[in-house]
Structures are given as C-alpha cells and as structure tokens.
Amino acid sequence: MRGAGRVEFLDPDAGLHLECDAADVAREVARLEADAAPRWVWRDTREWAPALLDAGVRVARCHDLRLCGAILASSTATAGAGSVVRDRPHWLPVGPAEAVLGAAAAPAAPVDRGPALFEVDPGPGPEQTESPSAADLVVEHDRQVALAAASDRPGAMRLLLAAESAGALIAAELHGAGLPWRRSVHERVLEEALGPRPPVGRKPARMDELAVRVRRELDAPALRLDSQADLLRALRAAGIGVDSTAKWELREHDHPAVAPLLSYKRLARLLTANGWAWLDEWVVDERFRADYVAGGTATGRWATSGGGALQLPKAVRAAVVADPGWSLVVADAAQLEPRVLAALARDPAMAAAGRGRDMYRSIVDAGVVATRDEAKVALLGAMYGATTGDSGRLVPQLARAYPRAMALVDRAARDGEAGRQVTTLLGRSSPVPPRSWHEAQAAASQPDATAVDERRARSSARDWGRFTRNFVVQGTAAEWALCWLAGVRTRLAELGAGRSRAAASGPVFERSPHLVYFLHDELIVHTPSETADAVADAVLESAAEAGRLLFGEAPVEFPLDLAVTESYASADA
DNA sequence: GACTGTCGCGCC
DNA sequence: AAAGGGCGCGACAGTC
Numbered sequence: 001m002r003g004a005g006r007v008e009f010l011d012p013d014a015g016l017h018l019e020c021d022a023a024d025v026a027r028e029v030a031r032l033e034a035d036a037a038p039r040w041v042w043r044d045t046r047e048w049a050p051a052l053l054d055a056g057v058r059v060a061r062c063h064d065l066r067l068c069g070a071i072l073a074s075s076t077a078t079a080g081a082g083s084v085v086r087d088r089p090h091w092l093p094v095g096p097a098e099a100v101l102g103a104a105a106a107p108a109a110p111v112d113r114g115p116a117l118f119e120v121d122p123g124p125g126p127e128q129t130e131s132p133s134a135a136d137l138v139v140e141h142d143r144q145v146a147l148a149a150a151s152d153r154p155g156a157m158r159l160l161l162a163a164e165s166a167g168a169l170i171a172a173e174l175h176g177a178g179l180p181w182r183r184s185v186h187e188r189v190l191e192e193a194l195g196p197r198p199p200v201g202r203k204p205a206r207m208d209e210l211a212v213r214v215r216r217e218l219d220a221p222a223l224r225l226d227s228q229a230d231l232l233r234a235l236r237a238a239g240i241g242v243d244s245t246a247k248w249e250l251r252e253h254d255h256p257a258v259a260p261l262l263s264y265k266r267l268a269r270l271l272t273a274n275g276w277a278w279l280d281e282w283v284v285d286e287r288f289r290a291d292y293v294a295g296g297t298a299t300g301r302w303a304t305s306g307g308g309a310l311q312l313p314k315a316v317r318a319a320v321v322a323d324p325g326w327s328l329v330v331a332d333a334a335q336l337e338p339r340v341l342a343a344l345a346r347d348p349a350m351a352a353a354g355r356g357r358d359m360y361r362s363i364v365d366a367g368v369v370a371t372r373d374e375a376k377v378a379l380l381g382a383m384y385g386a387t388t389g390d391s392g393r394l395v396p397q398l399a400r401a402y403p404r405a406m407a408l409v410d411r412a413a414r415d416g417e418a419g420r421q422v423t424t425l426l427g428r429s430s431p432v433p434p435r436s437w438h439e440a441q442a443a444a445s446q447p448d449a450t451a452v453d454e455r456r457a458r459s460s461a462r463d464w465g466r467f468t469r470n471f472v473v474q475g476t477a478a479e480w481a482l483c484w485l486a487g488v489r490t491r492l493a494e495l496g497a498g499r500s501r502a503a504a505s506g507p508v509f510e511r512s513p514h515l516v517y518f519l520h521d522e523l524i525v526h527t528p529s530e531t532a533d534a535v536a537d538a539v540l541e542s543a544a545e546a547g548r549l550l551f552g553e554a555p556v557e558f559p560l561d562l563a564v565t566e567s568y569a570s571a572d573a
Numbered sequence: 574g575a576c577t578g579t580c581g582c583g584c585c
Numbered sequence: 586a587a588a589g590g591g592c593g594c595g596a597c598a599g600t601c
Binding site: 226227248251268273298299303305306307308309310311337373377380381383384385386389391392466467469471474 | 597
C-alpha cells in the first residue's frame with residue numbers, strides 16, 4: 001500500500017494493534033473488520049482508504065486525527081479544557097479548511113497581502129511529513145479524546161468528530177464508486193445545444209452564429225465576445241449603459257444585441273465548464289470520479305478539487321443514469337437551512353412553520369409576508385445578512401414574527417464584527433479574522449485615522465459579520481447533513497452485507513447499494529433496482545435520525561424530496 | 574512562459 | 586427581481 005515496510009493500524013479502544021507487512025494490510029484489515037468491528041485510528045483517511053478500496057476492503061469506522069484535530073484546535077468549546085495539551089503534534093498536517101484560513105490564525109502570518117477576506121497558505125499534503133509511530137498515534141488519540149471530554153458539550157463534540165471521520169471515509173468511497181455517467185447522453189445534450197463537436201481551435205456552430213448576430217447588432221464587426229473588456233466597450237459604444245458584462249445587468253436592457261449575447265454566454269459556459277473536453281477528462285468507463293474534500297471549507301461543508309462536482313449544471317444531469325437493472329435514489333433535504341435556524345434558535349413560531357412540508361408557505365399562512373417568494377427571500381436575507389433590495393426590506397417583518405431566530409443570527413453577526421469566533425451546534429468554530437482584518441480595525445481607532453480608514457474598517461467588520469452570521473446556520477446544516485450521510489452509509493452497509501459476502505472477492509461497489517453523490521444537502525444512492533425501496537426507507541430513516549441526533553425532540557421536521565429514478569434529470573421536483 | 578487577480582457564472 | 590453567505594473553475598489581463 002504505502003511502499004514496502006511495516007505498517008501499523010490501531011484501535012486503542014479495543015486494545016487492537018495491527019502490525020504487518022505493507023503487502024498484507026488489506027487482507028489483515030478485512031479480517032479484523034469482520035472479526036472485531038474496530039474503529040481505526042489513523043492520521044489521515046486519504047493515506048489509507050483509497051488503497052484499501054482498491055483492494056476491495058471497506059472500513060466501517062475510523063477516527064481521522066487530522067480532521068478531528070483541526071476541529072478541536074479551533075473550537076471555542078475546548079477553550080476551557082484546563083490541563084489538556086492543546087498543541088497538535090508536528091506530524092499532523094492542518095486540515096484543508098485551515099490550509100486556506102491558516103495564515104489568518106497563525107501568529108507568524110506573512111506580510112499583509114491586502115484586504116482579502118481570506119489569505120492563502122497551502123498546508124502540506126497528506127504524504128509530505130514523516131509518518132507517526134504507533135505510540136504517537138495513541139498519544140494523539142488520547143489527547144483528542146480528552147479534549148473532547150473536557151469540552152463544553154462532550155456528547156456533541158464526540159458526535160461531530162465521529163461524523164467528520166465518517167465523512168472522510170465517504171469522500172474516499174464516492175471517488176472509488178464514481179457517479180454513473182452516460183457519455184452518449186452527455187454528447188447528445190452538447191450537440192443539441194452547441195451543434196456538432198468542432199475541430200480543435202474552432203468554436204461550435206451555434207456559438208459562431210450567435211456571435212455574428214451580436215457583432216451585427218452592436219455594429220462591431222471585429223469584436224471578440226470572449227474578452228470582457230472589449231465586450232464592455234462595444235456595449236457602451238452601442239448605447240447600452242452597463243457597468244459590467246454580467247448577465248443580470250444585461251437583462252435589464254432592451255437592445256436587440258442582448259438576447260443573442262445572453263445565449264452566447266450560456267453556451268460558452270456550457271462549453272468551457274462541461275463540454276467535450278470535460279467529458280474526455282473526467283468521465284472514464286461511464287463514471288465521473290470527483291475528488292471530494294471532506295471538511296474542505298470553514299463551515300464544514302465539503303469542497304471538491306477538479307471536475308467541478310459542486311456545480312454540475314442542471315443541463316447535463318440528464319447524463320447521470322443508473323446502470324441496467326439498477327436505480328438511483330435521489331434525495332435532498334427541503335429548505336434545510338431555515339429549518340436548522342428554527343431548531344437552533346428554539347424559536348417556537350418559526351419551528352411551527354418548520355413543521356410542515358413547505359416552510360415558506362407556512363410563513364405566508366402565518367401572515368408574516370404576502371407571498372411564498374417573499375418568505376423565501378426574507379429568510380435567505382436574514383441568514384445571509386441582506387441589507388438592501390427586496391430582501392433587506394422584508395427582513396424586519398421576519399424579525400417581528402420570529403424574534404428568537406433573528407436574535408440568534410444577529411448575535412452571530414455582532415460577534416463577527418467584533419472579531420469574535422462563533423460556533424455551530426456541535427462545536428465547530430469559525431476562524432478568527434485574518435491579520436489584515438485586525439490591522440484595518442486598529443488603523444481606524446488611531447487618533448490620526450482618516451475617513452477612508454474608518455470606512456474600510458466598518459466595511460470589513462460588516463463583511464466578517466455576514467460571514468459569521470451565516471456560519472452558524474450553514475455549519476450546523478452541514479452537521480445535520482453529515483449525520484444524515486453517515487446514517488445512510490451505515491444502513492446501506494447493512495443492506496448490502498448479504499450481497500457483498502457473496503462477492504467478497506469482487507470490486508467493492510459492484511453488487512450492493514452505495515452512495516455515489518453528495519452535495520451539501522443532497523445525495524444519490526446507486527442501487528440494484530430490487531433494493532431501491534429499502535434504500536429509500538434507509539435514506540428517510542437516516543434523515544429522521546439526524547434530526548434527533550442534533551436537536552433531540554425539537555419540533556422541527558426535516559422532510560426530504562426523494563425520488564427513485566433511472567436518471568438524475570427526472571428527479572428534479 | 575508562469576503566475577496572480579478579477580470577473581463571470583454554475584451549484585447549494 | 587436583487588447582489589446578502591459558502592464554494593470551484595475557466596478565461597482574460599496584467600505582471601514579472
């Protein structure tokens with residue numbers, strides 16, 4: 001697995017210590033999984049899970065020291081943990097979210113790079129530091145367990161660490177399984193929108209036709225539509241008073257060039273983001289294998305690197321089709337974040353609205369706002385910190401009806417504006433603002449501060465406040481989703497147990513239902529069709545369980561939109 | 574030629 | 586319709 005030599009696996013709780021030759025790891029892990037159901041403790045799931053999966057071995061449980069160490073290190077919930085050592089060992093790399101935000105937290109941050117919200121300092125990759133010994137792993141695991149136990153809410157923190165670790169396993173498994181992707185369907189979508197695949201260096205026919213029309217309407221025969229700067233100049237020369245080439249601005253103008261230009265931009269986006277080149281690069285053997293990055297963002301949402309799995313446009317989802325004899329179970333949590341807010345704030349009026357299937361409709365029925373659209377915009381505005389436009393105008397109405405919910409997000413915003421951390425339900429904390437942020441605040445409080453200094457400081461304080469306002473809701477929603485996902489994984493393993501024993505020597509994902517996609521509040525299971533109903537039940541049960549794990553019997557429901565289908569495209573509500 | 578910053582836009 | 590949170594990515598433009 002990792003070259004030659006001895007490797008070590010641990011389950012300190014079970015007193016289990018596996019030491020064997022590298023070549024035997026997969027077999028030994030498989031044996032112990034069957035016999036002892038261990039919780040493996042390792043530095044980084046990314047070091048082990050891919051090769052184990054390649055060898056046909058799935059691990060039921062693990063503790064990922066890297067991800068859990070990152071949560072514990074920055075959590076306000078462990079701030080009062082007394083004598084427990086808070087320093088992580090040098091062999092434990094920072095998590096991906098910290099790699100982005102780490103420079104902000106590090107006292108020795110490099111020079112100020114300007115007013116960016118985040119500063120970048122890529123941490124070491126999984127293989128760049130020396131491997132820890134078994135004794136190192138035991139010491140670090142003990143430290144993390146002690147820190148969790150000494151935290152403000154030990155049960156919540158233990159749940160978060162377990163969910164985060166399960167997420168790391170699932171991320172590896174999603175990559176291993178791949179999303180079923182029908183190349184022929186994708187190609188048909190592209191040809192219908194763009195025309196036949198053009199030779200290298202040529203634009204698709206539909207884009208050429210639209211470009212001709214735009215140039216004619218703008219009276220700019222040599223215009224390159226792909227250059228924002230040239231395009232903006234040409235638009236203004238034609239009397240279209242836009243400040244950018246963004247489509248929401250263009251839509252406001254009633255000029256014959258606008259319609260073909262918007263069409264051109266839509267096609268250009270499809271071509272560059274998910275065109276033939278994407279298909280060639282990312283779809284192999286009818287599978288799209290994204291690189292998921294568990295714990296990849298500050299709020300605990302995942303990130304992906306490569307392939308753009310977080311932004312698969314609706315137009316190409318038709319290519320996600322189950323294998324013959326198999327089905328997709330597609331599920332997403334409806335209106336997850338507003339429901340999380342209601343439960344988190346224990347706001348009785350908002351929780352009442354969160355009891356029905358359509359929370360926005362319930363808000364209208366309660367007489368808070370006039371239309372469902374207004375309810376949606378107002379609620380999103382409350383969570384994101386909108387101050388202007390329709391959204392900003394509607395927020396005060398919401399605040400009168402749901403004072404406790406509003407107080408929760410307002411408090412989070414004030415904390416952020418003051419430079420304080422905020423923390424999710426289970427204990428994940430926001431990063432501290434970057435050094436440049438603190439410097440901007442300090443500059444504004446100097447006696448010789450200029451109006452520009454003060455404006456800049458106020459603006460960056462509010463920016464950070466919007467981030468922390470959203471953090472508690474988005475981060476807690478991510479915790480719900482992780483618990484949901486982990487529950488689904490466990491239940492699928494039970495469903496597939498009989499099948500996979502029958503196929504013990506075959507590929508891991510060949511015969512039993514398995515997760516193939518996850519996106520914030522949405523998941524897809526690929527399953528033999530005869531098991532689809534049982535999978536659907538498992539997905540629903542897991543959602544109910546996630547609600548109970550986070551909020552006990554709080555009176556908020558987390559309904560799913562769920563479909564058993566052959567194609568992702570037909571699952572859209 | 575390699576790198577970085579910005580824009581624009583897709584997703585939640 | 587508007588432009589408030591979180592992302593990734595490709596294209597362009599400017600810089601070295």
